[in-house]
Amino acid sequence: xxxxxxxxxxxxxxxxxxxxxxxxxxxxxxxxxxxxxxxxxxxxxxxxxxxxxxxxxxxxxxxxxxxxxxxxxxxxxxxxxxxxxxxxxxxxxxxxxxxxxxxxxxxxxxxxxxxxxxxxxxxxxxxxxxxxxxxxxxxxxxxxxxxxxxxxxxxxxxxxxxxxxxxxxxxxxxxxxxxxxxxxxxxxxxxxxxxxxxxxxxxxxxxxxxxxxxxxxxxxxxxxxxxxxxxxxxxxxxxxxxxxxxxxxxxxxxxxxxxxxxxxxxxxxxx
Amino acid sequence: xxxxxxxxxxxxxxxxxxxxxxxxxxxxxxxxxxxxxxxxxxxxxxxxxxxxxxxxxxxxxxxxxxxxxxxxxxxxxxxxxxxxxxxxxxxxxxxxxxxxxxxxxxxxxxxxxxxxxxxxxxxxxxxxxxxxxxxxxxxxxxxxxxxxxxxxxxxxxxxxxxxxxxxxxxxxxxxxxxxxxxxxxxxxxxxxxxxxxxxxxxxxxxxxxxxxxxxxxxxxxxxxxxxxxxxxxxxxxxxxxxxxxxxxxxxxxxxxxxxxxxxxxxxxxxxxxxxxxxxxxxxxxxxxxxxxxxxxxxxxxxxxxxxxxxxxxxxxxxxxxxxxxxxxxxxxxxxxxxxxxxxxxxxxxxxxxx
Ligand SMILES: Nc1ncnc2c1ncn2[C@@H]1O[C@H](COP(=O)(O)OP(=O)(O)OP(=O)(O)O)[C@@H](O)[C@H]1O
Ligand SMILES: [Mg+2]
Numbered sequence: 001x002x003x004x005x006x007x008x009x010x011x012x013x014x015x016x017x018x019x020x021x022x023x024x025x026x027x028x029x030x031x032x033x034x035x036x037x038x039x040x041x042x043x044x045x046x047x048x049x050x051x052x053x054x055x056x057x058x059x060x061x062x063x064x065x066x067x068x069x070x071x072x073x074x075x076x077x078x079x080x081x082x083x084x085x086x087x088x089x090x091x092x093x094x095x096x097x098x099x100x101x102x103x104x105x106x107x108x109x110x111x112x113x114x115x116x117x118x119x120x121x122x123x124x125x126x127x128x129x130x131x132x133x134x135x136x137x138x139x140x141x142x143x144x145x146x147x148x149x150x151x152x153x154x155x156x157x158x159x160x161x162x163x164x165x166x167x168x169x170x171x172x173x174x175x176x177x178x179x180x181x182x183x184x185x186x187x188x189x190x191x192x193x194x195x196x197x198x199x200x201x202x203x204x205x206x207x208x209x210x211x212x213x214x215x216x217x218x219x220x221x222x223x224x225x226x227x228x229x230x231x232x233x234x235x236x237x238x239x240x241x242x243x244x245x246x247x248x249x250x251x252x253x254x255x256x257x258x259x260x261x262x263x264x265x266x267x268x269x270x271x
Numbered sequence: 272x273x274x275x276x277x278x279x280x281x282x283x284x285x286x287x288x289x290x291x292x293x294x295x296x297x298x299x300x301x302x303x304x305x306x307x308x309x310x311x312x313x314x315x316x317x318x319x320x321x322x323x324x325x326x327x328x329x330x331x332x333x334x335x336x337x338x339x340x341x342x343x344x345x346x347x348x349x350x351x352x353x354x355x356x357x358x359x360x361x362x363x364x365x366x367x368x369x370x371x372x373x374x375x376x377x378x379x380x381x382x383x384x385x386x387x388x389x390x391x392x393x394x395x396x397x398x399x400x401x402x403x404x405x406x407x408x409x410x411x412x413x414x415x416x417x418x419x420x421x422x423x424x425x426x427x428x429x430x431x432x433x434x435x436x437x438x439x440x441x442x443x444x445x446x447x448x449x450x451x452x453x454x455x456x457x458x459x460x461x462x463x464x465x466x467x468x469x470x471x472x473x474x475x476x477x478x479x480x481x482x483x484x485x486x487x488x489x490x491x492x493x494x495x496x497x498x499x500x501x502x503x504x505x506x507x508x509x510x511x512x513x514x515x516x517x518x519x520x521x522x523x524x525x526x527x528x529x530x531x532x533x534x535x536x537x538x539x540x541x542x543x544x545x546x547x548x549x550x551x552x553x554x555x556x557x558x559x560x561x562x563x564x565x566x567x568x569x570x571x572x573x574x575x576x577x578x579x580x581x582x583x584x585x586x587x588x589x590x591x592x593x594x595x596x597x598x599x600x601x602x603x604x605x606x607x608x609x610x611x612x613x614x615x616x617x618x619x620x621x622x623x624x625x
Contacts (some may be wrong), residue, residue: 066508068507068508087507087510087512088507088508088509088510089510089512092509092510098508100508102505103505104502104504104505104508104509105502105505106497106498106501106502106505106506106568107501107502107568108497108501108568108569108618109494109497109498109501109568113494113497116494117494117498117506117509117511118498118506118509118510118511119509119510120491120494122490122491127492128485128486128490128492129490129491130489130490131489131490131491131494133489173509
């Protein structure tokens with residue numbers, strides 16, 4: 001799979017170049033303000049970790065980058081040009097692939113159809129051109145094997161896989177199609193230790209292949225293993241923005257938990 | 272770092288300790304097909320009428336049954352695809368009449384070639400379908416409500432406009448107009464096969480079923496139809512143009528309704544403006560009996576064809592058996608209930624973890 005990343009990575013990536021930049025970005029859902037004044041830069045060859053409690057606005061932030069919904073204020077810049085994505089297709093076409101927290105799979109469809117959904121391989125470029133089913137099955141199967149996932153049958157509906165296996169399909173798919181930016185929304189949430197390890201390795205491999213990676217997690221340990229840059233969101237605002245050199249794991253954990261609040265909590269829970 | 276750095280592969284677990292990949296057994300795959308329940312029902316019903324109704328056994332009876340099935344199956348096919356895509360269309364029954372009326376009145380009133388009416392009514396039908404789809408994606412209301420409105424609007428327009436134009440509730444006979452003969456051959460001709468004569472609509476129906484099956488299973492469009500019906504948000508998130516697919520599906524139903532409308536017009540050379548009300552439900556039932564899931568994401572074109580064939584068999588079978596045709600509706604209700612239960616069972620056993 002790491003060779004897949006290198007193979008599919010765009011070849012004009014130079015470490016340190018800003019790929020996606022947000023400046024003063026905000027998002028409101030009707031009366032609910034989910035995000036406010038967030039600045040963030042995703043650079044090639046770096047892993048940007050976004051941390052925060054439930055409802056902090058992490059998913060909202062990445063949904064703006066992946067085109068699922070447009071931002072209501074601020075500017076979003078991709079490869080130096082300001083954009084406002086109208087659909088996920090536009091974001092995908094810029095080489096930005098996302099693993100969504102809710103995975104974005106269609107339960108009743110086969111594993112291989114889910115893998116290629118929206119980016120199907122066809123034998124020709126005319127309307128109603130036949131799908132290249134054999135090749136899609138082969139690739140999906142090979143990519144999953146590289147992740148250490150052995151599905152019984154690549155033709156089984158994806159709803160019959162376990163939550164962790166589904167997560168792996170979603171990750172394998174994003175890694176396969178993400179050429180410039182890879183966004184992972186809590187990719188390790190449903191995974192066991194071994195699969196979490198594999199995901200962290202891919203994250204590192206994507207970084208080494210020159211991709212810009214956005215890694216969202218609740219787990220400061222996972223974040224610190226791969227991250228180059230850490231951002232903590234709280235109630236839709238950025239409360240911390242440090243590079244790896246400027247922050248230790250302990251500080252990160254404490255910041256994440258809200259320092260003082262954690263001390264109070266441990267006091268409360270004392271028996 | 273201008274080129275990707277070669278990276279070390281994560282240790283791939285050696286295949287021996289991973290479970291061996293197995294293809295699901297043929298039996299499991301056949302039982303997972305949407306149309307399997309309908310197929311079994313069709314066989315049972317066929318045998319039943321074959322045994323109790325001697326006239327049912329003749330080739331002429333088969334030809335009549337196929338014809339009757341085609342008049343349901345053509346629109347039911349479009350409806351099935353739409354349902355796989357997760358939507359409903361309650362306006363399909365009256366849309367058939369709208370297409371026939373538009374074609375007939377245009378040709379007759381302006382004394383044009385019949386083919387002009389055929390083409391213009393196609394444009395009108397597709398526009399109605401596109402409008403249904405467009406309203407759906409713009410308002411995000413349930414398709415039930417939108418197409419119910421279209422149903423009432425079209426029902427009123429059909430009667431109102433026909434009365435304004437002809438003064439009666441039927442169109443004037445168009446069989447003396449230029450182009451009628453050729454249009455009749457195409458839409459409603461008789462095809463002699465020696466042992467029986469088939470209506471052109473039957474052949475068209477089978478062609479449409481083949482095309483729809485190809486689209487569903489072998490093209491990207493088909494993939495997208497299943498995806499928008501199965502989980503529209505997920506489909507959108509991975510880049511499927513959900514709005515286009517939905518509008519396209521409504522236009523597909525409209526196309527089928529147009530075709531049937533032209534068939535009816537060429538077959539009888541006149542149309543009753545009140546026709547078609549209630550047929551939308553029969554199309555939906557045929558699609559459901561054929562395995563289309565009411566909630567979308569599952570179903571097949573062949574299934575809808577089998578569903579229509581079941582209804583063709585039953586409408587004619589009841590007559591051949593000498594019963595009161597009114598029992599057909601009762602049968603319809605029972606079939607629907609059974610089909611929904613069977614579909615639920617199949618869907619659960621096909622998609623749940625074992
Ligand atoms: N579609 C929506 N409509 C209305 N409010 C929303 C919507 N999506 C998110 N929100 C609100 O925005 C806020 C941030 O949600 P978001 O999903 O971004 O949180 P998160 O940081 O990803 O949380 P988690 O860790 O639980 O995934 C929440 O208060 C949530 O209720
Ligand atoms: Mg989230």
